[in-house]
Amino acid sequence: MADIDASHVHIDEAGADMNVGVLLRGIAADAVERGHVLATPGSISAHACFAADITLLSEEQGGADVVSGDRLGFHTRSAAVWGTVTLHGVDVVRPLHGAEVTVTLEEPVALEEAQPFAFRQRGRAAGSGTVTRLPR
Template sequence: MGQSVVNAVEKPFLMSVEDVFHLQQGRLVMPAGRIERGRVRKGDEVEIVGRGSGVTARVVDIDASHVRIDEAGADMNVGVLLRGVAADAVERGHVLATPGSISAHVRFVADITLMSEDQGGADVVSGDRLRFYTRSAALWGTVTLHGVDVVRPLHGAEVTVTLEEQIALEADQPFAFRQRGRAAGSGTVRRLRR
């Protein structure tokens, strides 16, 4: 009688940085946020990805509500203590990740859908500068429409987005955007571009 074996492959670690604390006169940096997937352990090497970063650092300790723990997993809110990282190397909007598991980009193809006019949706045309929100990052970008001249409220389209700064991106990542200071719509990253 055969026995079924489940091959449990752990997903790479990914945490969105929501805040950064500087400890011991700046010798330690503690990015804090929610772990999106995978696990992180004391001693692990992590990569800081986004907005011109890309440095790696070793995890010195993990803080969960002022309690030091040896490891943390998905859906936990933690602080990850890093030593030897420049004070400005990590900021809100970055991610901490397993080295090489995610990269930073400025261009991507996405499907977007606009909200109704009552909710803040307004016509979008190629060249519009919108404010994009994904994970804990918020930054400006310009859209180029594919196959249509205008996207109207309650409609959708495929677009190319060119951001003004690099952020950690991957396929199927959701985002929201604002136009003229108002919530305007949402979308999903389909393909990353160089």
């Protein structure tokens, strides 16, 4: 059983992009951590590898060349995890350009196809992307 609160008002259901507080009865407070996802059982699963289309920011905005094997910080929903990129069809992606990549994360996170994400390189915002395919 759960109670949902939005701006100190009890509501019956919440949806995407809503800022809510959730009281989960019977769940220890330390059992929930940053990056965890609250979802209907079976509706989403965690993955450590996915295919994506990425686009780099301009050099002025922090974009820098990306090559296969680069270790980047990936940010999706409230999760932040390190991952390694493998480029497809190109040797290097330059600022303001895009590419198809495979990302291998160091920890599994909840992902869905068409889900957006951002990534950082050397501590700076570097670009964004969209999940195109998840392993079956």
